[in-house]
Amino acid sequence: MxxxxxxxxxxxxxxxxxxxxxxxxxxxxxxxxxxxxxxxxxxxxxxxxxxxxxxxxxxxxxxxxxxxSVSKVFALAIALGRLGDRLWSRVGREPSGLAFNSILQLEHEQGIPRNPFINAGAIVVTDAALAGHAPREYLGELLRFIRAAASDDDIHINDAVARSETETGHRNFALAHYMRSHGNLENAPELTLGAYFHQCAVExxxxxxxxxxxxxxxxxxxxxxxxxxxxxxxxxxxxxxxxxxxxxxxxxxxxxxxxxxxxxxxxxxxxxxxxxxxxxxxxxxxxxxxxxxxxxxxxxxxxxxxxxx
Amino acid sequence: MxxxxxxxxxxxxxxxxxxxxxxxxxxxxxxxxxxxxxxxxxxxxxxxxxxxxxxxxxxxxxxxxxxxSVSKVFALAIALGRLGDRLWSRVGREPSGLAFNSILQLEHEQGIPRNPFINAGAIVVTDAALAGHAPREYLGELLRFIRAAASDDDIHINDAVARSETETGHRNFALAHYMRSHGNLENAPELTLGAYFHQCAVExxxxxxxxxxxxxxxxxxxxxxxxxxxxxxxxxxxxxxxxxxxxxxxxxxxxxxxxxxxxxxxxxxxxxxxxxxxxxxxxxxxxxxxxxxxxxxxxxxxxxxxxxx
Amino acid sequence: MxxxxxxxxxxxxxxxxxxxxxxxxxxxxxxxxxxxxxxxxxxxxxxxxxxxxxxxxxxxxxxxxxxxSVSKVFALAIALGRLGDRLWSRVGREPSGLAFNSILQLEHEQGIPRNPFINAGAIVVTDAALAGHAPREYLGELLRFIRAAASDDDIHINDAVARSETETGHRNFALAHYMRSHGNLENAPELTLGAYFHQCAVExxxxxxxxxxxxxxxxxxxxxxxxxxxxxxxxxxxxxxxxxxxxxxxxxxxxxxxxxxxxxxxxxxxxxxxxxxxxxxxxxxxxxxxxxxxxxxxxxxxxxxxxxx
Amino acid sequence: MxxxxxxxxxxxxxxxxxxxxxxxxxxxxxxxxxxxxxxxxxxxxxxxxxxxxxxxxxxxxxxxxxxxSVSKVFALAIALGRLGDRLWSRVGREPSGLAFNSILQLEHEQGIPRNPFINAGAIVVTDAALAGHAPREYLGELLRFIRAAASDDDIHINDAVARSETETGHRNFALAHYMRSHGNLENAPELTLGAYFHQCAVExxxxxxxxxxxxxxxxxxxxxxxxxxxxxxxxxxxxxxxxxxxxxxxxxxxxxxxxxxxxxxxxxxxxxxxxxxxxxxxxxxxxxxxxxxxxxxxxxxxxxxxxxx
The missing domain is CATH 3.40.710.10 (DD-peptidase/beta-lactamase superfamily)
Structure with missing residues (x-):
């Protein structure tokens, strides 16, 4: 410069x-x-x-x-690192043309969200990133990733915010159950959403x-x-x-x-x-x-x- | 280089x-x-x-x-030159999330196409670019624009292709009439589509x-x-x-x-x-x-x- | 009684x-x-x-x-008389769940209207009832049917109303062209709609x-x-x-x-x-x-x- | 006779x-x-x-x-008995034009199901019929209603079937959470669906x-x-x-x-x-x-x- x-x-x-x-x-x-x-x-x-x-x-x-939702970028980087292009069999790469929490598109496209940055897509990404690990382990990895990227260890999850989302996140539960009904969620909705809500609560x-x-x-x-x-x-x-x-x-x-x-x-x-x-x-x-x-x-x-x- | x-x-x-x-x-x-x-x-x-x-x-x-449809880029440049940002009251700037000739979205959004590069949006752009002129005049301007951009006068419209589209273009007629019913087409559908089909037939x-x-x-x-x-x-x-x-x-x-x-x-x-x-x-x-x-x-x-x- | x-x-x-x-x-x-x-x-x-x-x-x-639209009942009776159950390959028998002039459903179901009493379905019924005859002949038959049913020859079509619909009927033109693009209209949209608008104008x-x-x-x-x-x-x-x-x-x-x-x-x-x-x-x-x-x-x-x- | x-x-x-x-x-x-x-x-x-x-x-x-789903008729009778016409503020009376478990319509109509006989509508009916009582009490009333109607006390709920639905009913959970997100579910989805799945399991x-x-x-x-x-x-x-x-x-x-x-x-x-x-x-x-x-x-x-x- x-x-x-x-x-x-x-x-x-x-x-x-x-x-x-x-x-x-x-x-x-x-x-x-x-x-x-x-x-x-x-x-x-x-x-x-x-x-x-x-x-x-x-x-x-x-x-x-x-x-x-800015956390969706870090989650995507982790999921791609873990699954590579296999991730794209579970989520698309096209703009959605709909609101961030729309469930309508999922019905048209058989439970495959259009991209990893709308809620449904990010839930699938988190579900994939879990890859058999407990939410706690995944969240640990996510924080390590973000802290390393930022060169700063003082980055945390706000539990009160995470809990708050868990209690009011009926739309996200609807999305998760819907995708599960189409076989596009590997974990129980409660488990994946537990990880997802905490991921969103990074400060x-x-x-x-x-x-x-x-x-x-x-x-x-x-x-x-x-x-x-x-x-x-x-x-x-x-x-x-x-x-x-x-x-x-x-x-x-x-x-x-x-x-x-x-x-x-x-x-x-x-x-x-x-x-x-x-x-x-x-x-x-x-x-x-x-x-x-x-x-x-x-x-x-x-x-x-x-x-x- | x-x-x-x-x-x-x-x-x-x-x-x-x-x-x-x-x-x-x-x-x-x-x-x-x-x-x-x-x-x-x-x-x-x-x-x-x-x-x-x-x-x-x-x-x-x-x-x-x-x-x-590559012609839609040149038509957009001309329409923006003529109307400026007023064009955006008649057509959006968002990806559509649907097939190129979908009519579904128009019903959701009251006859306003999502962007100038899907068929419905391009028809509106051409309708706006006409701006009171006859299709012949608009098509003359379009060819002048393309020829000047290409520094080449040997660029023409294939009339047989244009006619062929006119005869089979029922989906585009449906889109045009639909937008007209919502007041988002200034000219008769036949007139705007006449210009549109010829614009697409540039070779x-x-x-x-x-x-x-x-x-x-x-x-x-x-x-x-x-x-x-x-x-x-x-x-x-x-x-x-x-x-x-x-x-x-x-x-x-x-x-x-x-x-x-x-x-x-x-x-x-x-x-x-x-x-x-x-x-x-x-x-x-x-x-x-x-x-x-x-x-x-x-x-x-x-x-x-x-x-x- | x-x-x-x-x-x-x-x-x-x-x-x-x-x-x-x-x-x-x-x-x-x-x-x-x-x-x-x-x-x-x-x-x-x-x-x-x-x-x-x-x-x-x-x-x-x-x-x-x-x-x-009450005329749709008489048109259906005539079309069923002419085609019998073959009519049902071109129009369904289910409630639509949408407004009378919706085009959205047609896109979901490939140009087959849900029933003969929404506009799209009635246009198909009229198109089928034409069965190769000129609109004038069909309209003559329709009036004969209605007059015989009513035992009253003093029943007519109001031409001014029919013309009025022709001029403003862009939504119906959209429906007709859309179905034609799916191969579910035998006649030119202008011709079928000419008959349809006159049928609606019975007084x-x-x-x-x-x-x-x-x-x-x-x-x-x-x-x-x-x-x-x-x-x-x-x-x-x-x-x-x-x-x-x-x-x-x-x-x-x-x-x-x-x-x-x-x-x-x-x-x-x-x-x-x-x-x-x-x-x-x-x-x-x-x-x-x-x-x-x-x-x-x-x-x-x-x-x-x-x-x- | x-x-x-x-x-x-x-x-x-x-x-x-x-x-x-x-x-x-x-x-x-x-x-x-x-x-x-x-x-x-x-x-x-x-x-x-x-x-x-x-x-x-x-x-x-x-x-x-x-x-x-035949049970939906009995549940409706009970809910109407309890709420009367107030029930119709939470569920419509129109045919749906969609599959029995569609969630699409809910998005169009803000969480109000079209009628009491599609899944979403029946879930709302059960939610309303609960009216502050525990699922067990409601199910008791339902069985009493059916037994009295049939003049036969030997009518029961098959718990294995109810459990089976609970485990696989992700689509219904999606519907319930979705309606809850729109404020059209009074009870926790688990509770209402618990009652709903048992109601469906009447033999x-x-x-x-x-x-x-x-x-x-x-x-x-x-x-x-x-x-x-x-x-x-x-x-x-x-x-x-x-x-x-x-x-x-x-x-x-x-x-x-x-x-x-x-x-x-x-x-x-x-x-x-x-x-x-x-x-x-x-x-x-x-x-x-x-x-x-x-x-x-x-x-x-x-x-x-x-x-x-």
Whole structure:
């Protein structure tokens, strides 16, 4: 990164931070998980790791938040490591065209979820990643993976959030039982969902999450957790499927692979250039962080980071 | 392009050409349009224009074919030029999750097609591009646009193919009438579809199509038909929606924006690096050229052109 | 009919007429066909023909109205007469669970409409009834059938209404083209729909319609237009499918086979006992005459005419 | 019943019994519940109770079988007795147009099942019938209701079958959790389904079931378990919704209200005339007893019992 680019980044981050602080319409905090509904919506943080390893942050970048569906990226990396391409017999690679928790598509396609980033698909991925181990062992591996990726051992699961999801997660139980009825769940729904709810309850700060995303940058000197070909493919899936039924819009506006979570966090990758984590609890109509989406749109445009030229 | 890259490209093209010639399973030629059903399935052509302006081809790259849905890219560029972002009130930007000619989604979403690259969306785009002009005038503008993009005046519409579609295009008539019943078609279905069928019947060779795609490369010295921001967005739409319900798979395997047509052609863009046209009439299960998809997968992997790093 | 039953019927009709006149909430007149939108919503008529041949009426029973979808019953009788059970290879016999003009189901079931009383099914029935004849000949036969059934030659087609539907009937054109694309339409959509729109534009009074329904009563001395087994089956279809997605509710509340039209008319059969025609232009949420439905519910309950005991 | 009718019935029953014994194509025994899959498919029984109280049987009419979904009729009667019309805020009254265990419709209609006779609707009915009581109490009431209706105390629940369903009933768990996520289940899914699976596991013989159906005949001298108006309405629901997506066909062919179960039993009511129970384990494509359907079609036609004249 040249000095002028560093200056530009500093300027853009300052601008983004100021605009986020001033924004009146901050979206709606998810209310279906009681523990998330209580989060203060005024918060906003963003952190960027560049290819030279430097990290640049703004706002509440050190406040831990529930990464929720962003965890699906790490789970996918683990499941692919364990099963390789056999995973794709159980889950597709196409955008869903439906809400994140839709069960309708499963009926059309005989219990095979369309991709690993909608809930049904992520449940199958977790089920596959369990691979005969107890949820506790899998969750241990997941934390080791994330901690190694982030080079930070202070990353944990919030048990209260996990429990909260277990109690209210009837839609996910419906998805799991439905797939089980089609033979596409190896473990008992309770067991797979136990692992899944805990996986979603991992807590990280923006600075931790941006570092954890380095393994997807495809840049020299970054942690290499999976093979380069797999990095490209995970990025491709994030771009086409990472924002539920707002994936096309995110690609159109931001032009970068990303994965959002209902906790308001988004992990965004600028291949070869940057790993970006943004967080703001209020969501837009598609269930993605409103201010977070706007921030990375500005960042990508100003820095010229779109993969589309 | 360095000498070693030029050598690599020559080697890769030779390899692709040889493999295509030898391939036994060539997919199925589309049979619903009589004029297309008669095409010899043994043909294969590929042409690449690089950022330095040089062009490299292999196989039947000088044989004209019906570009069919690839024309949707040019129509979109024209409609965006005419209407700007107002176009997005009539058509969405999300992958469809359904077959290219599905009418089901229109019922769910009140006559608003999900994106400009499925048939319903492209019909709306053409309807919008007409903007009060006669089909003849619009088709003249379309040809002028394509010829200027390709720097080649010898590009024409095959009237026999257009007529053939008019006679058998009941599914497209159903889509058009359906959208008209929802107030999302300004012109009579016959009129818009007349323009649409002729637009699909444009004939080009691989070398012409690769040159016509240069305006989407975002590289200096290339024809500039639309603004850079719009180029990025058209590329984003091609990546998320360019291959119907095989878009996710194409992104996963190839990692580049592309738009396929039922005639067996695909236009693929490697932003900043190359414009690629490939053609082979046999289609895979998703309705995209089987050998064409395989060829660009190899090309992108060997040249390191994926946008995902 | 005993003297006391005659008295009861007179009393019930008077009560129904009085209540209809006083009713404030009369539903909404259909507005998608301009000619229908202009009808005075304050009108209400009802006429009953009993098994002894006597006819009893109340309200505007001599005002002609557009029978619209009630015509589907007569068209079905003609098509079954022509094709017999072969008709059922082109249209099903199951309730649709969807709106009267849904196209969604056609996609699920490959162009085969679920029953002859939704629009798609009725279009197929008319297409089959044409059987190689010109629309004019078919419409002549339809009028002869209805006139013979009603013993009344003064029944006609309102050309202005037919033309009005032709001009605005984009949804029906969509259905017809869609079925044609699946090979389930023998004639050009324009031709079949020309016949269909004219068929819907037959005008009758309540007294005429009640008499025209006598052939479905299955009572001695009534006009015998079709075989007894077929009468029972047409009645069964009217009960399960005669009110679009309100068929279950009509069966629950009224307990009699009936077929409604968007013009506000309903033909209801009490097998062995009565043929009933009711008309009031305002529709309920399911698109069936609001006051008409309420009137036959009262009539059936008070007279003990439910087929369910 | 006149002597000649009695003779005719005897003749028809003998004929039905003989034909059933000789039939080669007996349909397919349901295999998704292990306990049912083991049933001998060669069995066939039929029993008729007439308005004069006489009972006439043929074949294996004394062999107990699992009534499965036929139990939904008794559960509905109990739930209506407890809640009255308030029940209809939680479940609709329209045919479903989909398979018996479809979850798709629930997504379209926000967790409100279309009718009480598809699985989702029956689960809601059981949930409502529980009304704060323990499953054991509800099941006690259900058995008391059925025993009183049948005038026979020797009717029991097969615990092995109930357990078998509990273990394999993932689709039903999916439905229950889905409705719970929409707030349309008052009890924990495990609790409601515990009651539901046991309810389905009631075992009866044809002679017992025919007697248990007498309360729906609407004839003098029969057990009066619910009010006459409610009898008519339950019959209406059986006619429009009693055979899943084969309801229209059953109404067309048989012309009588009926409710089938996956165990191969069907309860059929000829209002004012007869209560009929038929059983044969092999199912047709719609999941209804193949020989059972054919038998009641013959019976209704020969006896002139269709409600449609």
């Amino acid at each position: 040249t000095a002028s680019q560093a200056e530009l980044l500093a300027e853009v981050l300052a601008e983004i931070g100021a605009r986020a602080a001033a924004e009146a319409d901050r979206g709606r905090v998810a209310d279906y998980i009681p523990e998330l509904a209580a989060i203060d919506p005024s918060q906003f943080g963003l952190s960027v790791v560049l290819a030279d390893g430097s990290q640049h942050s703004v706002g509440d970048a050190e406040v831990p938040f529930s990464i929720q 990280m700060t923006c600075t931790q999450l941006a570092r954890a995303g380095r393994f997807l940058m495809g840049a020299p000197g970054m942690p290499r957790m999976v093979a380069p070909g797999r990095v490209r493919r995970i990025n491709a899936l994030m771009l086409t499927c990472g924002h539920y039924d707002g994936s096309g819009d995110f690609a159109y506006r931001v032009g970068l692979p990303g994965k959002s979570g209902v906790g308001g966090g988004i992990l965004v990758i600028a291949p070869g250039r940057a790993s970006i984590a943004v967080w703001s609890p209020g969501l837009n109509a598609q269930g993605n962080s409103k201010l977070g989406t706007e921030a990375v749109e500005t960042l990508a445009r100003r820095m010229g980071w779109s993969v589309f030229g | 360095t000498a070693s890259q030029a050598e690599l490209l020559a080697e890769v093209l030779a390899e692709i050409g040889a493999r295509a010639a030898a391939e036994a399973d060539r997919g199925r030629v589309a049979d619903y349009i009589p004029e297309l059903a008669a095409i010899d399935p043994s043909q294969f052509g590929l042409s690449v224009v690089l950022a330095d302006g040089s062009q490299h081809s292999v196989g039947d790259a000088e044989v004209p074919f019906s570009i069919q 080009m060779t691989c070398t012409q199509l690769a040159r016509a795609g240069r305006f989407l490369m975002g590289a200096p010295g290339m024809p500039r038909m639309v603004a850079p921001g719009r180029v990025r967005r058209i590329n984003a739409l091609m990546l998320t929606c360019g291959h119907y319900d095989g878009s996710g798979d194409f992104a996963y395997r190839v990692g580049l924006p592309g738009k396929s047509g039922v005639g067996g052609g695909i236009l693929v863009i490697a932003p900043g690096r190359a414009s690629i046209a490939v053609w082979s009439p046999g289609l895979n299960a998703q309705g995209n050229s089987k050998l064409g998809t395989e060829a660009v997968e190899t090309l992108a992997r060997r040249m390191g052109w994926s946008v995902f790093g | 005993t003297a006391s039953q005659a008295e009861l019927l007179a009393e019930v009709l008077a009560e129904i007429g009085a209540r209809a006149a006083a009713e404030a909430d009369r539903g909404r007149v259909a507005d998608y066909i301009p000619e229908l939108a202009a009808i005075d919503p304050s009108q209400f008529g009802l006429s009953v023909v009993l098994a002894d041949g006597s006819q009893h009426s109340v309200g505007d029973a001599e005002v002609p109205f557009s029978i619209q 009758m009074t309540c007294t005429q319609l009640a008499r025209a329904g006598r052939f479905l009563m299955g009572a001695p001395g009534m006009p015998r237009m079709v075989a007894p087994g077929r009468v029972r089956r047409i009645n069964a279809l009217m009960l399960t499918c005669g009110h679009y997605d309100g068929s279950g509710d009509f069966a629950y509340r009224v307990g009699l086979p009936g077929k409604s039209g968007v013009g506000g008319g309903i033909l209801v059969i009490a097998p062995g006992r009565a043929s009933i025609a009711v008309w009031s232009p305002g529709l309920n949420a399911q698109g069936n005459s609001k006051l008409g439905t309420e009137a036959v519910e009262t009539l059936a309950r008070r007279m003990g005419w439910s087929v369910f005991g | 006149t002597a000649s009718q009695a003779e005719l019935l005897a003749e028809v029953l003998a004929e039905i019994g003989a034909r059933a014994a000789a039939e080669a194509d007996r349909g397919r025994v349901a295999d998704y519940i292990p306990e049912l899959a083991a049933i001998d498919p060669s069995q066939f029984g039929l029993s008729v109770v007439l308005a004069d109280g006489s009972q006439h049987s043929v074949g294996d009419a004394e062999v107990p079988f699992s009534i499965q 009866m013989t044809c002679t017992q079931l025919a007697r248990a159906g007498r309360f729906l005949m609407g004839a003098p001298g029969m057990p009066r378990m619910v009010a006459p108006g409610r009898v008519r309405r339950i019959n209406a629901l059986m006619l429009t919704c009693g055979h899943y997506d084969g309801s229209g066909d059953f109404a067309y062919r048989v012309g009588l209200p009926g409710k089938s179960g996956v165990g191969g039993g069907i309860l059929v009511i000829a209002p004012g005339r007869a209560s009929i129970a038929v059983w044969s384990p092999g199912l047709n494509a719609q999941g209804n007893s193949k020989l059972g359907t054919e038998a009641v079609e013959t019976l209704a036609r020969r006896m002139g019992w269709s409600v449609f004249g």
